[in-house]
Amino acid sequence: MGVAGGGGGGGGDDLEEGLSKTHDRENTMQACIDKIGKLLFEANIRIGYVTDNGDIPNAKLKIKEITGTFKQFNQPLLNELDGKKIEMGHHLLARFKDRIFDENSMILNVEELATLYHAPSSVVQTPNIDWVKSRKLEAP
Known part of the structure; x- marks a missing residue:
């Protein structure tokens, strides 16, 4: 049995690993609670x-x-x-x-759906911005 700081056997790793697994479970549980706390949609991505x-x-x-x-x-x-x-x-x-979907759908909350719909892109156009042209100079 490992106890943190207990006699030279290196048992502290077991305790840290156990705490890490518990922490992961808490994170997973919190993520589930966060997900179901929002509006949910049944979705297919094709x-x-x-x-x-x-x-x-x-x-x-x-x-x-x-x-x-x-x-x-x-x-x-x-x-x-x-x-x-x-x-x-x-x-x-x-x-x-005909909008015939697969029977294997997924559940997405409104935040996940918005993230997929507004996917980040390196070529996002911004047509209503007035760009100012300026020249580059050396720092003083």
Whole structure:
């Protein structure tokens, strides 16, 4: 049995590990409470890519690239967005058009949904800003 500071056996690591696991459980529990305390939505995220020339390997690569951009929203030990399978065929377009969803949906709260909808981007346009042109000079 490990006791912090108890006789040279290095048992303090066991206590620290136990406290760390308890702390992780508390964080997980708090995250769950925070999530269900907000308005919840049942959601599916579907990504489509249509190619004219039938380049299937490139289409699969593009889907994986787009799916990879959602990894920025993952939180270790709490939430992650996980890609399912890549499907192909004309029936997919019909399912998109008719809004037929998979039976495997996820629950997102209003904050998570807003974060996904307003995804950060390096090319965000700001059309109503008046930019001032100035020249750069050396510091005095």
